[in-house]
Amino acid sequence: MEQITWDSPIMQEEIFGPILPLLSYTDLNDVILKINDRGRPLALYYFSNNQKHHEKIIQSIPFGGGCINDTIMHLSSPYLPFGGIGDSGMGRYHGKFTFDTFTHYKSILKKSFRFDQQWRYPPYKINLNLLKWFI
């Protein structure tokens, strides 16, 4: 679809189907501002051979994930976390990241009865400056 503006109805809702609205731009900075003005996207795909522009897009637009010079395939790797940010969601999954989503990492400090550092308890006999020096 051509002759679309950012305010067109098709730009307001998620599209499920083979429809591609086209908006043109001349200034990359300008389009970055426009995208950042809206809900944070789940995915962004950027087609270009300009390495500097790749970095600029990646660093200056918050989005879930995406591809450079491809679409959608970032979700097919178990090594890449998949998930949104802001309006496009929270949390991430695939591979180890799904395992982590459903896991609580329980911290345990294991000690023995044999030895205890008495200076930790009141009445405090250790010099505070000595403690500060240690840290």
Add this chain to the structure above:
Amino acid sequence: MNIPEILTKQRQYFSTGVTQSLTFRLQQLKLLKKLIQEYQDQIITALQQDLGKPKFEAYASEVLILLEEINFVLKNLPQWIKPQTAKTSLGQFPAQGLIYPQPLGVVLIISPWNYPFQLLISPLIGAIAAGNCAVLKPSELTPSVSSLIAKVIGENFQPGLVTVVEGGVETSEALLAEKFDHIFFTGSTKVGKIVMASAAKHLTPVTLELGGKSLASSIGM
């Protein structure tokens, strides 16, 4: 079985500790893999009935991707579930720091209609791998896929481990009224807010995979 009964059953099953062992988790994942392979033709047919997906696309995006995911998990899970050692600070000497990966308990997975099989089973793989029990709520908008999943899971898994609950908005509301240990929701931004609000009542953490106006493609020189 009504929803509170399913929850009770899963809580009881979880508290037996059977899901904790590596052998059990691998067994269940291998069973899931076997079932996906066994039923792949029916899965593709159901996807064609509900959505008219081309065979190739249905296989690649909903079957193959899951088999790859399961293989990846089967290979790496023995490493992931090991307690890790951590450094301790001087004030704690002598001590050992340990980090134990523990399952959360009973989790709820709700999936949408666009990838009705993959988006339900992919989180399930991780939920089982991590040692959880799961209630699955497939989309009512893809009835063939939903009933196939309910049938295959129902016939092959302990209901205490995995149960499929079919239904629409009212079913989702009834599920969300219950206390889960995690809710994994894929769907719209609007419904995501409802899920999070319901989860907040039980202080249940959520993963929200939302779309909204999501696909910003940018083409430049």
